[in-house]
Amino acid sequence: MTHLPTPDIFWFLPSSGDTRYLGTSDSGRAPTLNYLRDIAVTADRLGYDGLLIPTGASCQDPWVVAASLIHATQRIKLLVALRTSISGPTASARQAATLDQALGGRLLLNVVPGGDATELAADGAFFSHAGRYENADEFLTVWRRLLSGETVDFAGKHVRVEGAKNYHPPAQRPYPPLYFGGSSDAAHDLAAKHVDAYLTWGEPPAQVAEKIADVRARAARQGRTLRYGLRLHVIVRETEAEAWSEADRLISRLTDADIAAAQAGYAKMDSVGQARMAALHGGRRDRLVVSPNLWAGVGLVRGGAGTALVGSPEQVAERLREYQALGVDTFVLSGYPHLEESLRVAELVFPLLGKTPVTLQGSSQTGGAFDIRRQSAAS
Numbered sequence: 001m002t003h004l005p006t007p008d009i010f011w012f013l014p015s016s017g018d019t020r021y022l023g024t025s026d027s028g029r030a031p032t033l034n035y036l037r038d039i040a041v042t043a044d045r046l047g048y049d050g051l052l053i054p055t056g057a058s059c060q061d062p063w064v065v066a067a068s069l070i071h072a073t074q075r076i077k078l079l080v081a082l083r084t085s086i087s088g089p090t091a092s093a094r095q096a097a098t099l100d101q102a103l104g105g106r107l108l109l110n111v112v113p114g115g116d117a118t119e120l121a122a123d124g125a126f127f128s129h130a131g132r133y134e135n136a137d138e139f140l141t142v143w144r145r146l147l148s149g150e151t152v153d154f155a156g157k158h159v160r161v162e163g164a165k166n167y168h169p170p171a172q173r174p175y176p177p178l179y180f181g182g183s184s185d186a187a188h189d190l191a192a193k194h195v196d197a198y199l200t201w202g203e204p205p206a207q208v209a210e211k212i213a214d215v216r217a218r219a220a221r222q223g224r225t226l227r228y229g230l231r232l233h234v235i236v237r238e239t240e241a242e243a244w245s246e247a248d249r250l251i252s253r254l255t256d257a258d259i260a261a262a263q264a265g266y267a268k269m270d271s272v273g274q275a276r277m278a279a280l281h282g283g284r285r286d287r288l289v290v291s292p293n294l295w296a297g298v299g300l301v302r303g304g305a306g307t308a309l310v311g312s313p314e315q316v317a318e319r320l321r322e323y324q325a326l327g328v329d330t331f332v333l334s335g336y337p338h339l340e341e342s343l344r345v346a347e348l349v350f351p352l353l354g355k356t357p358v359t360l361q362g363s364s365q366t367g368g369a370f371d372i373r374r375q376s377a378a379s
Contacts, residue, residue, distance in 0.1 A: 006354040010050035012334030044076040055081035089142040097170040105171035111180040115271030133186035147175035183273035192218035202232025202307040204291035229330035233308035317352035
């Protein structure tokens with residue numbers, strides 16, 4: 001494989017809770033702001049480039065979480081959800097500008113129209129799938145113009161403003177970069193028209209290549225170019241056998257009833273991306289290896305990103321490089337539990353991608369330098 005540059009590597013903040021076993025609260029960790037701060041500070045010190053702060057009814061509010069990290073972190077960028085279906089563009093523009101100022105230009109925004117009509121209805125938003133994307137298009141049209149310094153009059157099907165203006169600009173001009181992930185035609189059109197970086201969940205490389213090619217072609221018709229990123233979990237150990245053993249352990253307490261209930265819930269959603277995740281395994285334990293080192297076990301009971309790269313450091317790095325060769329320059333990674341796994345990925349995988357891990361000298365968790373090999377028996 002030709003030489004590839006060092007990618008950006010983000011980590012994930014589990015703001016709905018953390019665990020060592022999927023599908024059970026055993027060994028679970030509540031998403032307290034103190035625990036989330038420990039993960040964020042650790043990722044910052046280790047040299048991760050960004051931190052994805054998710055959104056959803058079961059998550060702590062992403063904007064409040066991000067605000068709690070302003071002074072706790074120093075260099076890491078925060079990728080915060082921009083909820084187009086349950087907020088307005090003018091107030092959201094003010095929030096984004098203020099937070100970006102407070103972070104000194106470290107804010108990134110993850111556009112989320114929503115993928116679950118039931119959850120949106122609970123928040124007072126009633127949209128069809130097509131309606132969500134029509135609204136998101138109008139929202140981003142107004143939002144981008146506001147943060148570009150314009151005074152905006154706009155009358156659309158879903159969004160209407162008169163004389164709207166954002167008085168305090170963000171640190172980044174014209175606005176913090178927009179990230180977005182979606183698998184439908186409407187989602188790809190939205191990405192092509194509005195965002196800076198398109199994210200996809202960890203599907204097999206051939207499927208990822210098809211999605212990137214489609215979004216790239218649509219963006220070209222708009223006279224635009226995008227960056228591309230991949231969101232997936234990682235289970236890496238010093239040997240392949242240890243990694244697969246850990247994958248088995250992660251779902252060892254799942255019952256067939258747990259899996260059936262989760263899959264039934266996801267089947268009710270109108271998210272194309274969620275349907276693609278579910279199709280990889282069909283809810284079956286004997287169909288979890290969907291590509292070399294790509295395991296769909298997380299998706300048995302977790303919505304959204306449901307695949308993990310499983311293997312030795314060399315295997316994980318090789319698979320990431322394969323995605324990078326398709327045009328991916330950013331990886332948004334995670335692992336259970338997120339505090340310990342952030343350390344393991346940095347120590348074992350960063351050097352193989354040309355990224356120098358930062359020595360972690362002390363934290364509220366360890367009180368000193370953290371040696372992942374020394375801790376592995378306890379994790």
